[in-house]
Amino acid sequence: MTIIQQMITSVSVGGLYAVLAVGYALIYSVFDFTNFAFGGIMMVSAFSGYFVSNAGFGTIASMIAAIVTGILVSIAVELLAYRPMRKKNAKRLFLMISAMGVNIFLTNLYLSLFGANLRTLPSGFKANTISIMNVQIGTVDIAAFLTSMVALGILTFFLYKTRSGITVRASATDISTAGLMGINVNKVSLIVFIISGTTAAIAGMFFGMKYTVYPGMGAMSTKAFIASVIGGLGSLQGAVLGGFLLGIMETLVAGYISATYRDLFSFGIMIVVLMFMPNGLVGRGDQSKL
Amino acid sequence: MYIASVIVTVCANIISVIGLALLTGYTGMFSLGHAGFMAIGAYGAVLLNRYYAVPYFLALISGGVMAAFVSVIIGYPTLRNKLRGDYFAICMLGFGTVVRLILNNLNNPVINGALGLPGIPKLTSLWSALFIMAILVYFMWNFVNSQYGKNCVAVQQQEVAAEMMGVSLVKTKLLSLVISAFYCGVAGGVLGFWLQYIAPASFSDTRSNDFLATLVTGGTNSITGPFLAAILLTTMLEYLRFLVNWRLVVYGLLYILVMRFRPEGIMGYKEFSLKKTILFFKEFPQNMGKLKGKWVGFWESRNRN
Numbered sequence: 067m068t069i070i071q072q073m074i075t076s077v078s079v080g081g082l083y084a085v086l087a088v089g090y091a092l093i094y095s096v097f098d099f100t101n102f103a104f105g106g107i108m109m110v111s112a113f114s115g116y117f118v119s120n121a122g123f124g125t126i127a128s129m130i131a132a133i134v135t136g137i138l139v140s141i142a143v144e145l146l147a148y149r150p151m152r153k154k155n156a157k158r159l160f161l162m163i164s165a166m167g168v169n170i171f172l173t174n175l176y177l178s179l180f181g182a183n184l185r186t187l188p189s190g191f192k193a194n195t196i197s198i199m200n201v202q203i204g205t206v207d208i209a210a211f212l213t214s215m216v217a218l219g220i221l222t223f224f225l226y227k228t229r230s231g232i233t234v235r236a237s238a239t240d241i242s243t244a245g246l247m248g249i250n251v252n253k254v255s256l257i258v259f260i261i262s263g264t265t266a267a268i269a270g271m272f273f274g275m276k277y278t279v280y281p282g283m284g285a286m287s288t289k290a291f292i293a294s295v296i297g298g299l300g301s302l303q304g305a306v307l308g309g310f311l312l313g314i315m316e317t318l319v320a321g322y323i324s325a326t327y328r329d330l331f332s333f334g335i336m337i338v339v340l341m342f343m344p345n346g347l348v349g350r351g352d353q354s355k356l
Numbered sequence: 357m358y359i360a361s362v363i364v365t366v367c368a369n370i371i372s373v374i375g376l377a378l379l380t381g382y383t384g385m386f387s388l389g390h391a392g393f394m395a396i397g398a399y400g401a402v403l404l405n406r407y408y409a410v411p412y413f414l415a416l417i418s419g420g421v422m423a424a425f426v427s428v429i430i431g432y433p434t435l436r437n438k439l440r441g442d443y444f445a446i447c448m449l450g451f452g453t454v455v456r457l458i459l460n461n462l463n464n465p466v467i468n469g470a471l472g473l474p475g476i477p478k479l480t481s482l483w484s485a486l487f488i489m490a491i492l493v494y495f496m497w498n499f500v501n502s503q504y505g506k507n508c509v510a511v512q513q514q515e516v517a518a519e520m521m522g523v524s525l526v527k528t529k530l531l532s533l534v535i536s537a538f539y540c541g542v543a544g545g546v547l548g549f550w551l552q553y554i555a556p557a558s559f560s561d562t563r564s565n566d567f568l569a570t571l572v573t574g575g576t577n578s579i580t581g582p583f584l585a586a587i588l589l590t591t592m593l594e595y596l597r598f599l600v601n602w603r604l605v606v607y608g609l610l611y612i613l614v615m616r617f618r619p620e621g622i623m624g625y626k627e628f629s630l631k632k633t634i635l636f637f638k639e640f641p642q643n644m645g646k647l648k649g650k651w652v653g654f655w656e657s658r659n660r661n
Contacts, residue, residue, distance in 0.1 A: 094442070099442075100442045100445065100446070146612075147612050147615075147616060150616055151615060151616060151619075154619075156615070156619055157384070157619075159380075159384050159385075159386055159512075160615045160619045161615075162386050162442070162445060163386065163568070163572060163611055163615050164611060164612050164615040164616065166386075166388065166568075166611060167607075167608045167609070167610070167611025167612040167615065168608065168612060169608070170565060170604055170605075170607060170608035170611065171605055171607075171608025171609055171611075171612065172608070173604075173608075174601055174602070174604035174605045174607075174608060175605050175608075177601050177604075178601040178602050178605060288446065288449060288450065291446050292446070292450075295443060295446065299442065299443075326457070326461050327457070327461075329450070329453060329454065329457060330454050330457060330458070332450075333447070333450040333451070333454055336446075336447070336450070337430070337433050337434070337447065340433045340434055340443060340447075341433040344436075
């Protein structure tokens with residue numbers, strides 16, 4: 067029975083990785099740089115969720131607080147750091163350093179303000195586990211899986227069926243041509259950063275419920291980046307696939323081989339994938355976008 | 357003695373930051389894992405010296421070579437096939453963590469896990485550190501001004517154009533990675549033989565961040581910029597030790613602000629030269645006049661718009 071439990075945990079972790087990886091992939095495909103600030107945003111929104119739930123509000127309220135924080139911080143970072151640099155046609159390297167700066171800033175600001183101790187975020191569900199045919203399943207796992215599936219569904223609908231979604235996809239193909247075609251690129255950038263802030267907040271809340279909330283939890287987002295690399299950087303389907311694959315592999319490695327070397331294993335997988343499939347599992351070279 | 361300790365630390369930092377300057381400043385690749393190479397260099401040099409009685413300088417060089425060797429293993433898969441720099445950045449981020457993870461969990465008497473290696477003979481002296489630093493900076497100066505260094509800049513500026521001109525992207529990138537790893541390895545050895553104690557925790561991500569912050573403030577495409585920034589920031593840190601965590605908050609802000617307002621850093625694209633500085637102060641009045649003229653022109657053009 068343990069293997070079934072392991073599989074369920076891994077699928078729920080995989081779902082969260084997939085949500086995070088989609089947030090990465092979206093920004094990467096539109097703006098062509100890796101938003102390393104993602105982990106910091108995820109941590110900040112998990113902290114907001116923690117504070118609100120500590121103040122006596124329910125899970126839904128803390129979730130909303132987390133999402134609002136995620137969106138606000140994400141937009142603030144875009145407006146204060148990235149947009150002025152893009153206006154000056156800054157190199158990708160400079161954007162990346164700036165993003166890393168945001169991440170280091172947020173992480174250490176929270177570390178200095180609130181200390182490094184681990185905080186538990188109450189999950190707010192009546193029972194911690196429910197048992198189906200002698201298999202104990204964590205309610206958080208189910209909620210995480212369902213939420214991430216719904217979020218991915220809404221996102222897919224938005225990107226493929228609505229007008230704004232089509233402008234985002236057009237910008238992903240070629241942002242300057244999209245601008246010439248009359249698409250408001252600044253609006254697209256806001257949409258993209260709102261989506262990525264939301265995904266960061268959702269993942270942050272569920273990681274907080276499943277494990278703990280602490281300033282260093284943003285490091286988790288590196289895994290999401292690995293997931294999107296495995297799937298093919300810049301491709302949404304690839305990000306989802308990579309997220310699930312990585313979640314499953316990590317849980318199995320932690321369960322059956324060694325929990326200490328789990329991170330080593332994920333990085334190893336990434337290097338092996340890059341060795342043999344440089345464009346990831348479903349990526350089709352530089353041109354594959356969204 | 358205290359001053360000597362500061363100077364040796366400055367030397368070690370200069371060596372690693374100069375190494376990183378080639379990789380990030382000249383070739384344009386982003387790394388937050390160079391503390392990992394430092395760890396490999398330090399452990400390699402110390403262990404060779406301890407178990408095989410390898411003399412000091414040879415141990416340092418072998419430590420550097422080990423770091424360079426590892427950098428090929430990590431660099432080749434991530435740099436080939438015109439892959440984007442992002443893969444490399446994330447690999448390096450993971451690399452630093454993984455090196456520390458492995459060292460922390462190897463609990464045999466040789467590596468000694470998280471406890472580290474105590475009782476290292478004090479082989480680094482003030483003069484040897486200065487000597488090694490001077491030689492390595494000299495080498496780097498020559499390398500950067502050679503054809504290879506120009507290839508690196510070409511790759512940083514325009515990958516496609518550089519490749520059209522017959523510069524091999526993979527070779528250039530790999531070469532600058534290997535050299536920067538070697539420099540960091542040597543710096544690790546120098547520091548290890550001075551502090552007489554190394555542990556995995558001394559090569560944390562904070563250290564990689566220190567390097568990058570120094571480089572970014574010093575300026576890309578410059579050797580003297582990072583050199584001066586390393587002296588400045590390292591000595592400053594000695595007096596700001598009480599800031600512990602807030603230092604990193606400031607670093608984060610520093611990255612953002614420097615990238616936002618002066619992405620080329622203090623000395624960006626320029627080298628510090630004594631001659632020019634002396635000349636600048638000799639002709640100080642005229643220069644001030646020129647500067648003033650510039651500002652007036654700037655304001656006028658602003659007001660006109």
